[in-house]
Amino acid sequence: MEKRIYLDHAATTPLDNEVLEAMLPYLSQKFGNPSSLHSFGREAHDAIEDSRKKVADLIGAKEKEIIFTSGGTESDNLAIRGVAYLNKDKIKEEGPHIITSSIEHPAVLETCRDLEKEGFKVKYLKVDRYGFIDLEELKETISKGTFLITIMFANNEIGTIQDIEKIGKIAKDSGIIFHTDAVQAVGKLDIDVRRLNIDMLSISAHKIYGPKGVGALFVREGIRLKSIQTGGGHERGLRSGTENVPGIVGLGEACRLAKERMNEDTLHMTKLRDKLIKGVIENIEESYLNGHPEKRLPNNAHFRFTAVEGESLVLSLDQKGIAASTGSACSSKKLQASHVLLAIGLSPVEAHGSLRLTLGRENTEEEIDYVLDVLPDVVKRLREISPLWRKK
């Protein structure tokens, strides 16, 4: 088969074989409904509880603090709406009620925008050229009516890692609940929810070599949420609906593996990432790195190239067997300049010239060599036909 190199792990990861093996029995003979009292039900119930422990272990949480959901999007919705709807009485108080950032994933941004239509006031903090929020501005923005701060752990496009511990401390000192969308950070960074002062944290299985359509929300003991889905009262009444048992088993196993392999994976991906960044910046003129040079996810390399369109770059690389992205999988369909790149100060034209390469544990040094071999020529050819490229 033709060479194919997958460098789009921020969009989704392949399913790990061990994860698949763990899931298979729950797609066949172990099919019980976890709510049933008989042995089939108990078997499924025990598998869910075992997974809950594995998820909790990865982030330093207690088992009862993990709620299974259908993925990162639902976890974000449950966290934000769940807190907002319990604080409806605060709508009359001075805003902002919710503080977030301008570079969040749409799962957070659109949820906040929707809540604005219901009368909540939301402050979208600006970020600097690397994607960091200003902690002083965060402190100054907090007002009497503020009940929730939701800031992502690491950005899905440019990979920038926020100072989560300090943000959590600011929230804690002000008695405000702190939620973080950690979909891109979990499994790659050492996360301890207690050390980092996190009250709620969103996880998605398919970004950590687990299956799609399953995730979890950590909700610190004592924090109350209003359920956004009514029904049979599963997951402590917070997420009604018969549990996705194979998916949850897959998420648990993916978390167990992530914990076991984190150090090795991080070292491996960081080495490849740095080789990639160095190779691109040194060998392609007018190429730039987006995001912070060090405080970035170990697997993220995000570039922009003068006078080259990101979409054309992705399609040309695909012809060479390299799977890349311009940014997030969600915004790529819309052909709008990424809100993240505009927020860090790029012009719409610059933002359109971006390429995201996100590594995984299975990538090899030879694959990076191949990319470094192919990419300069692809950029050169696209520039030759670009009206924006000044001929030298």
Ligand SMILES: Cc1ncc(COP(=O)(O)O)c(C=O)c1O
């Ligand atoms: C930062 C972030 N949050 C949330 C999500 C949504 O997760 P899911 O696909 O599990 O709904 C993603 C997926 O790209 C993401 O990158």
